[in-house]
Amino acid sequence: MSPTTPARLTVLISGSGTNLAALITAQPTLSSTHPTSIVRVISNRKAAYGLTRASDAGIPSAYHNLASYKKRLTPESAAREAYDADLASLVLADSPDLVVCAGFMHILSPAFLRPLEEAGVRIINLHPALRGEFNGAHAIERAHAAFMAGEIQRTGVMIHYVISEVDMGEPILQVAIPLSHPDDDNIAVLEDRIHDVEHEAIVEGTRLAIEALWAAREGQNTAPSS
Ligand SMILES: Nc1nc2c(c(=O)[nH]1)N[C@@H](CN(C=O)c1ccc(C(=O)N[C@@H](CCC(=O)O)C(=O)O)cc1)CN2
Ligand SMILES: NCC(=O)N[C@@H]1O[C@H](COP(=O)([O-])[O-])[C@@H](O)[C@H]1O
Numbered sequence: 001m002s003p004t005t006p007a008r009l010t011v012l013i014s015g016s017g018t019n020l021a022a023l024i025t026a027q028p029t030l031s032s033t034h035p036t037s038i039v040r041v042i043s044n045r046k047a048a049y050g051l052t053r054a055s056d057a058g059i060p061s062a063y064h065n066l067a068s069y070k071k072r073l074t075p076e077s078a079a080r081e082a083y084d085a086d087l088a089s090l091v092l093a094d095s096p097d098l099v100v101c102a103g104f105m106h107i108l109s110p111a112f113l114r115p116l117e118e119a120g121v122r123i124i125n126l127h128p129a130l131r132g133e134f135n136g137a138h139a140i141e142r143a144h145a146a147f148m149a150g151e152i153q154r155t156g157v158m159i160h161y162v163i164s165e166v167d168m169g170e171p172i173l174q175v176a177i178p179l180s181h182p183d184d185d186n187i188a189v190l191e192d193r194i195h196d197v198e199h200e201a202i203v204e205g206t207r208l209a210i211e212a213l214w215a216a217r218e219g220q221n222t223a224p225s226s
Contacts, residue, residue, distance in 0.1 A: 007036040007210045010096040012104035013043045017050020019102040019126055022199040023206060024057045030203065031210045039094045042087070044106045062090060066106070084112035092119055097213060099162075100206055101125040105137060107166055122224070123162035124209050126202050128194050130156040130174055135167035140194055144187045147179045154178045157197045159205025161224040170224045172205045172212075 007030070011020050020041060023030070030036040041054035041061040054061040064087050069079040091099060092115060099121060101108075108123070116123060129139040133155070134146075143155040156176040161169035175197050184190045212224075 005034065007031055007034045007098065007213070008039045008094065008096045009036060009098050009100055009206070010040045010042065010091050010094055011038055011054075011100045011102050012106075013041060013048055013050040013102050014045045014105040015048055015050060015103050017041075017048065017053040017102070018195060019198055019202045020050045021053050022203050023100065023102065024053065024059070026203040026206075030207050031214075034210060034214060036210060039096055040091075042090065044104070050102075060094075064090060080109060081111045084109045085115070088112045088115040091116065092121070096121055098206070098209055099123040100202070101162060102202060108162065108164075110164060113162070113164060122209060122213060124172060124205060125160055125162045125167070125169070126198055126205070127158045127160060127167045128155075128198060129158065129167075130176065131158055131160070131171050132168070140191055141187065144184070144190055147184060147190075152179065155194070157194060157201045159201055159209075161209075172208050173201060175201050 011023060013020055023038060027036060027038060038059050041050060041059055043051050043061070043063050044066060046063050046065065051061050051063065066079070066083050069083040070076060073079040073082055088111065099116065101123065103126065127139065129143055134142040143152065146152045147155070154176050156174055158174045159172045160167065161172065163169040177194060177197055
């Protein structure tokens with residue numbers, strides 16, 4: 001892969017796509033050495049406004065629907081395994097270098113993770129909390145509740161590599177967000193603060209992941225520990 005080879009990104013979303021929008025805006029500057037392009041946006045939710053953002057930006061998109069698998073296959077574990085295997089095929093068809101989970105609200109099973117690892121495609125995720133804290137869905141709401149209960153005085157945002165254990169992959173970057181009363185008593189205020197940090201962190205984290213990927217491919221040891 002020569003230094004001029006573009007870095008190809010696939011972005012997985014489930015919602016409004018404000019983090020996708022940050023990546024689209026930053027596309028020309030995502031890597032100082034490798035022209036980067038978002039080759040596809042895939043959502044697990046049909047109503048995700050991020051699909052509109054992708055279309056408006058001229059980026060190919062797809063809706064990958066779990067419900068249709070659940071109707072055809074039982075138990076649910078079989079449906080999820082088939083869904084994830086087909087999602088991997090859908091992603092790999094575009095030959096991406098990196099997959100970015102930008103508010104992707106689906107736990108990825110080995111049926112997805114294994115084919116991508118075998119293809120050398122790394123996956124990163126935006127977690128709206130710090131490492132080891134509030135893993136899983138609804139992290140912001142849980143952090144706010146912990147703050148209001150006096151259990152924490154700060155939360156944060158992390159960009160990390162994706163492994164099977166949810167939100168426990170190697171961190172790429174973390175940004176701490178100090179919390180204070182009374183401003184952050186209002187969860188909407190806190191969410192806005194966290195989202196602002198997310199939009200910067202997802203761009204910087206993606207940039208770092210691209211640089212690490214090229215360094216690894218050029219023989220330097222920056223491969224993430226699994
Ligand atoms: N194997 C992994 N999959 C995912 C990771 C990861 O690190 N490893 N990161 C998540 C993103 N995420 C939090 O950052 C997250 C998203 C969704 C869920 C979750 O519980 N999803 C439920 C459905 C919830 C819903 O539809 O509202 C589910 O999949 O059953 C947990 C964590 C992306 N995936
Ligand atoms: N577990 C991951 C997670 O909960 N991510 C959350 O999804 C939102 C997506 O927003 P967006 O669709 O506007 O980018 C993000 O704000 C983030 O807090």
